[in-house]
Amino acid sequence: MGTGIDHRAVKPSAARRWTSFAALLALGVGYIAAYLFFSAHSQNFLVVQRNGRAMAFGETHPATSPITWQFGQNSPDNARLGSGWLAAPSYPGVRLLTQDGWIVFVTGRPDTDMLLRLDALVLTTQAVPRNTIEVSINGTSLGSWQRGGADAREPIEVRVPRSLVADGQWHVRVHVDHIGSIFGRDTGAARNGQDLLLLAIGLRRADSSNEPAR
Amino acid sequence: MTAYVMPQNDSVRHQIRDVLVPLVAMFLASRLVLLVLASMTLQLSGAHGANSSLAPMLCRWDCEWYLGIAQHGYSTYEPGLAYGHAPGETTFGFYPLYPLIVRFFTPLMGGDVLHAGILVSNLCFLAALFYVYLYVRELGLNRSVGLLTACMLCVFPQSIVFSAPLSESIFLLLMAAAMYHFRREQYLVAGIAAALLTAVRPNGILFIVFAGVLLVQQHGLRAVLAPWRMPEKFVPIVLAPLGMFLFLTYCYVATGDAFAHESTESIGWGWAFVPPWENLLEQLHSGSVLALCAAISISVALCSLLLLQYGMYAEFAFCIASILLIWCGQGVVSLFRYWMILFPIWIAVARSVAVRPMGATLLCALLGMISGVIACAWALGSIIAL
Structure with a gap:
C-alpha cells in the first residue's frame, strides 16, 4: 500500500x-x-612606493654622520622623506598629512648608538591641547613624546641603539595621535574632505649624531 | 502589497504608450533642458574653443579618472599637486566596471572615450528609469507613482550627473535591477546584478542589507537562520560580494595591496571612519557649503522615514545604511549627488504626493528649478555642483 x-x-x-x-x-x-x-x-602600496623611492635615493646618496637635513619647499633633502609628508609654499618645513610619516635613509654601519633629533612643530587644538608622537625605527618603537602649547616646538630626541640600524638602513616612522587643521579646527582622525591645510606636525629639520657613551 | 503582474492581454502598443513613451519623453526632455541650460551658461561665461563644447563640459570631478582608467587601465602613479590632485590620489580610488563598459563602447564611438562615457551613462540612466518604474509596480503601487518617481529622478537636483561620464547611472541601474529581481524571486538574475553592482562601487555591498531584511520580513528570522532550507534565496546575498572580491584580487596582483582602493581613499581623499555625529556636527558648524550639505543629508534621512510608514522596511534599511556610511566617512561633500541614487526614498515621496496632483507638480517644479541652477553651476565648475 x-x-x-x-x-x-x-x-x-x-x-x-x-x-x-x-x-x-x-x-x-x-x-x-x-x-x-x-x-x-x-601592504599599503602608496607607503611602499614612496618609501621605496626614498630608499632608492638613500642607497645612491648614503648619509654620513653627523647628518643635518633641512626640509621644506624645493629642498633636496625632501627626497629622504617617505610617505605622509607634503611640502607646500605656505608653510615652512614639511607637513605630515596623515597619522604616519616615514623618513627613509641609508648610512654606514654605526659604531655607537645614535641620537636622532627631529625639529618639529606639533599641532594642537583647543579640544586636543597635547599631541602624542611616537617614533619607531625599523619596526621598533623607541618612545613617545607629548607636545603642545609651551613645548610644541621642543625638539624630539630619539636615542637609537646601533644594533637597530646595524645594516645602515633607517626606516623612521613618526606616528601622531591627532590630526587637525592649521587654523585650529579639531577634525579628530579624519581629514575634512581634501583640506590640505591639515597637519599633524611640521618637520623642519632632522639631525643625527653619535650618542655619547654612558 | 500585491506583486505587479504584467497584463498578458494588453497589447504591446498599449504598454508602449502607457510606459515607454512617458519615460523616454521625461528622459529626453530633462536631459535636453539641463544640457541647454548648461550650454548657455558656458557660452555666457565667455568660454570658447574646446572649453565651450558640451561633451568636455560634462566631464567634471571624477570623470577624468574614469576615462583615464578606460583608456589606460589602472596605475600606481600619483599625479600630485602639479596636476591639481592631492598627494595619494590614484586610479585605484575607482572601481572597474563602469570604465570597463566605457572601454567596450569606445570603438563604437570612433575611439572617443569621452563620448563613449556619455553614451553609457545616458543609456544606463534610461534603463534605470524603466527598472525603477517596474520596481514601483512590483510594490503594488500604481502607474502614477511609478511615473512620478521616474520624473523626480529626471529633475532631481544634480541629475545632470546621470548624463555625465560618472558611475551614478550604472549604479542606479544595477541597484534597481538587483532589488527588482530579488523581489520577483528571480534570485540568479538578482545575484548577477548585485555582483556587478559591487564592481561599480564598494557601497553596492549594502544590497545585502536590503536582501537580508526582506528575507526576514518575508520568512521570519528562524527561516533565515536556517539557510539550507531555502538556499536559492541566499544566492544574491552570497553573489553580491563577488564583484568587490574580484577587484580586491586584481589589486593584490597588480600592487601587492588588495586594499589599494582603501589605501588611496585614505591617503588621497582623506577617507577615515569617524562617528557620524562628529562629522555632522563639524560640518554644521563650519558655516560653509559643507553645512548646507549636512543639512540636506539630514533632510534626506528624515524623508527615508516615509519608507517605515509604508512598511518598506528592507528599502529603509538599505537607504539608512547608505546614509550612515556617507556620514561616517569623509563627510558629506556633495549637496545632492549621494542621495539621487537612493531611489526607494523617492518612491516613498512620490507615493505621498501622487494623490495631490498640484503638490506633485509643485514638487517637480521646485526640484527642476534647483536642478537647473546646479546644472549652471556644473557648467561653471562651481564647488556646489560637486
Missing part, C-alpha cells in the same frame, strides 16, 4: 537544495579565506 508520495521525486529536490547550499557555503568560506589572506599579505 503506497502513500501516494513518490520519494524519488522528493530526494532530488533535497539533494539539489543541499548542493546549492554547499556551493553557497563554499563561496562564503572562499570570501573569508581570501579576506584573511589579503589582510595578512597586503
Whole structure:
C-alpha cells in the first residue's frame, strides 16, 4: 500500500537544495579565506612606493654622520622623506598629512648608538591641547613624546641603539595621535574632505649624531 | 502589497504608450533642458574653443579618472599637486566596471572615450528609469507613482550627473535591477546584478542589507537562520560580494595591496571612519557649503522615514545604511549627488504626493528649478555642483 508520495521525486529536490547550499557555503568560506589572506599579505602600496623611492635615493646618496637635513619647499633633502609628508609654499618645513610619516635613509654601519633629533612643530587644538608622537625605527618603537602649547616646538630626541640600524638602513616612522587643521579646527582622525591645510606636525629639520657613551 | 503582474492581454502598443513613451519623453526632455541650460551658461561665461563644447563640459570631478582608467587601465602613479590632485590620489580610488563598459563602447564611438562615457551613462540612466518604474509596480503601487518617481529622478537636483561620464547611472541601474529581481524571486538574475553592482562601487555591498531584511520580513528570522532550507534565496546575498572580491584580487596582483582602493581613499581623499555625529556636527558648524550639505543629508534621512510608514522596511534599511556610511566617512561633500541614487526614498515621496496632483507638480517644479541652477553651476565648475 503506497502513500501516494513518490520519494524519488522528493530526494532530488533535497539533494539539489543541499548542493546549492554547499556551493553557497563554499563561496562564503572562499570570501573569508581570501579576506584573511589579503589582510595578512597586503601592504599599503602608496607607503611602499614612496618609501621605496626614498630608499632608492638613500642607497645612491648614503648619509654620513653627523647628518643635518633641512626640509621644506624645493629642498633636496625632501627626497629622504617617505610617505605622509607634503611640502607646500605656505608653510615652512614639511607637513605630515596623515597619522604616519616615514623618513627613509641609508648610512654606514654605526659604531655607537645614535641620537636622532627631529625639529618639529606639533599641532594642537583647543579640544586636543597635547599631541602624542611616537617614533619607531625599523619596526621598533623607541618612545613617545607629548607636545603642545609651551613645548610644541621642543625638539624630539630619539636615542637609537646601533644594533637597530646595524645594516645602515633607517626606516623612521613618526606616528601622531591627532590630526587637525592649521587654523585650529579639531577634525579628530579624519581629514575634512581634501583640506590640505591639515597637519599633524611640521618637520623642519632632522639631525643625527653619535650618542655619547654612558 | 500585491506583486505587479504584467497584463498578458494588453497589447504591446498599449504598454508602449502607457510606459515607454512617458519615460523616454521625461528622459529626453530633462536631459535636453539641463544640457541647454548648461550650454548657455558656458557660452555666457565667455568660454570658447574646446572649453565651450558640451561633451568636455560634462566631464567634471571624477570623470577624468574614469576615462583615464578606460583608456589606460589602472596605475600606481600619483599625479600630485602639479596636476591639481592631492598627494595619494590614484586610479585605484575607482572601481572597474563602469570604465570597463566605457572601454567596450569606445570603438563604437570612433575611439572617443569621452563620448563613449556619455553614451553609457545616458543609456544606463534610461534603463534605470524603466527598472525603477517596474520596481514601483512590483510594490503594488500604481502607474502614477511609478511615473512620478521616474520624473523626480529626471529633475532631481544634480541629475545632470546621470548624463555625465560618472558611475551614478550604472549604479542606479544595477541597484534597481538587483532589488527588482530579488523581489520577483528571480534570485540568479538578482545575484548577477548585485555582483556587478559591487564592481561599480564598494557601497553596492549594502544590497545585502536590503536582501537580508526582506528575507526576514518575508520568512521570519528562524527561516533565515536556517539557510539550507531555502538556499536559492541566499544566492544574491552570497553573489553580491563577488564583484568587490574580484577587484580586491586584481589589486593584490597588480600592487601587492588588495586594499589599494582603501589605501588611496585614505591617503588621497582623506577617507577615515569617524562617528557620524562628529562629522555632522563639524560640518554644521563650519558655516560653509559643507553645512548646507549636512543639512540636506539630514533632510534626506528624515524623508527615508516615509519608507517605515509604508512598511518598506528592507528599502529603509538599505537607504539608512547608505546614509550612515556617507556620514561616517569623509563627510558629506556633495549637496545632492549621494542621495539621487537612493531611489526607494523617492518612491516613498512620490507615493505621498501622487494623490495631490498640484503638490506633485509643485514638487517637480521646485526640484527642476534647483536642478537647473546646479546644472549652471556644473557648467561653471562651481564647488556646489560637486
